[in-house]
Amino acid sequence: MSNKHNRLEELVARLRERGCRLTPQRMAVLKILTAGNCHPSVQEIYCQVRDEFPMMSLATVYSTLALLKEMGEVQELSWDGCRRYDAASSSPHPHLICLQCGEIVDLESDLLGNVADEIARRTGYQIVSHRFEFFAICPRCQEAACAASVGG
């Protein structure tokens, strides 16, 4: 919890450094992005922010996300037609995505070991970042599917 709070403060500090203004709308988006283990879509952010700021515009959500993305402070996850955002930390880490319910779990980044270095060495490419996603069925959805097949 204090972790999350720190992340929020970190983001605020980064924006200040950059000379960006900390408008209430921006703060609201930051709060949502750093609250709990969430990986919201644009619409989810928009809806939540509107609870607090009914006048809030979608364009502002997009522009805030674009800013954070450009700063490297959020990871954009996209698969199929979905785009979700993760501001958990500035360093990329693997994700486990449930194809059924859409739940997303963050995994530790040390899973990869030195794969990136090895690839850089072998290919000559200069690795900037990476994205590593597992598409899966979460335990709850597995149970649900199992119960359904037994039941019917």
Added chain:
Amino acid sequence: MSNKHNRLEELVARLRERGCRLTPQRMAVLKILTAGNCHPSVQEIYCQVRDEFPMMSLATVYSTLALLKEMGEVQELSWDGCRRYDAASSSPHPHLICLQCGEIVDLESDLLGNVADEIARRTGYQIVSHRFEFFAICPRCQEAACAASVGG
């Protein structure tokens, strides 16, 4: 090269098994997807197919891709606003994507080792597939950047 040809035949066989019709339009899309080491966008496929079939509709490209995706025969790569398709093989493998020129290199899937198994064991998630992408600068673009900085 014969590899690519085999992949085309494999896709044709899969479609036949499934009772799908092998229309000229579909064949054209398959040929493009299995030609060389390409990772085309919908538009690229559309443009190339139209060289051969000027009447070809975009909707047909979309529907063919949707079919192949559903069959698990193409991987969809999406990052930022881009979506590209890879039909290199039915098993997922890592990609190395140049952020500058958009070139995509396929990597061997054994880079991962048994990470997927380990995650499945630790989390209880049932892994269906994965996507593993490195965003990088390719050697050519590195040189170009270097030359530019020396030159100017």
Added chain:
DNA sequence: GTTTCTGCAAAATATTTGCATACGC
């Protein structure tokens, strides 16, 4: 006071859908 950010609305883009027709099997 200056400059950036916001809200609005329209525009641009990307993708999906419905339906009559064409054509692979």
Added chain:
DNA sequence: GCGTATGCAAATATTTTGCAGAAAC
């Protein structure tokens, strides 16, 4: 000949843009 796939066009969804006014610093 049957039934699926196609082409077209309209519908839908998503994201971007321009601009006047608001407000953070």
